Amino acid sequence: MRPPSVDSLARSLSDIDLPPPLLVDAARTAISNGQPDSARDEAVRLQRALLGPAINATGVLLHTNLGRAPLAYSQPAKATNLEFDLETGTRGSRNHHAANLICRLTGAQAAVIVNNCSAAVTLVLAALARDRAVAVSRGELVEIGGGFRVPDVMAESGARLVEVGTTNRTRLDDYRTAHQVHQAALLMKVHPSNYRISGFTEETSVKSLATLGVPVVVDLGSGLIDDACSWLQEGRPSWLGEEPAVKQTLESGADLVTFSCDKLFGGPQAGVIAGRSDLVEACANHPLMRAFRPGALVLNALQQTALAYLRRDGDSIPFWRMAQTPVTELLSRADAMSIGRTVHTMAMTGGGSLPGEQIPSAGVEIDGDISRRLRDANTPVIARVHDQTTVIDLRTVDPGDDSLVVAAVASSI
């Protein structure tokens, strides 16, 4: 029998929601593999390779591979005042909407928004320390993950790294000496967001670094906005451990802080540089700013998140709502799903934040490794597996998705 033509095979797939050129690709692949019958599977494979929703049942709230903080967001197809000053009718700045709200939240004099925290650190170094020395403790020369290594970022930005102290102990005198010898442009502290040094350790506080008369930059990474957590009815949760906050770090004397917006801030992927206005302005005016600036989609989502904080409405920020759901509620959801044993679990923030801190959680345990089948569901469910047991942690699942999880489990056993 002659194989079907690519076109007729592609037409037979027209019920699959993909544009015709991609259906043609699927048909062509199937025919050239000598298996025209596999065209439908090929098309489904192409469809599932697109960016799409997934259900995070891992118990890791800020899962980097699952897009970190979840966020609902929509925007009408309308022009915006992105760079238009409605007061004067002339050109404005894209840095006066969300950035001003960040200042209001943190007490910073000024702030600038870039694409992520890596861009924030790179821009600070390039704008304020090009060809000059930047002192960093040997205990903080970290790799954050995904290729963000402090010494490499330093080199790329044109700043000269001066290592001070030792891996476990760095004192004020170490920074003072480094400054005297190298005339440091900046003293930089990097928050150890994804690791912990314990035992015989000593680090120098921001407060004492600020006495040396050199601008102090703190890369906080995680972006907890305020120690008081006034957006939560219960106040600051214990699982935050010692996590430093943006507002208090600035109050203790940091001249600039940098942080991610899709970690503990719970917003879209973006990065913030906040602090002294002259330093922020130097960053904003640097040529790299044009390459690092986010678009209106991101700025709008960031603005919505910042407004939720100002309304003290943590419940409307998905990350905080999920993190703070009472275990009793998770247990009764697990019971109601009746797809396996209801179990207590431990969730964590993840995304390179709060190493070692766990959040009591609950979910469902199912015998056997059914993770592959769960991923194959229409809305893929990503679960945890250990010892041939699949665990669906409900802390990271939106209650509105429980029925999808039930359906995914039902179709996989």
Ligand SMILES: *Cc1c(COP(=O)(O)O)cnc(C)c1O
């Ligand atoms: C996460 C993190 C970064 C990188 O942030 P991205 O927004 O992912 O680029 C940088 N520094 C610290 C301390 C971090 O925790």
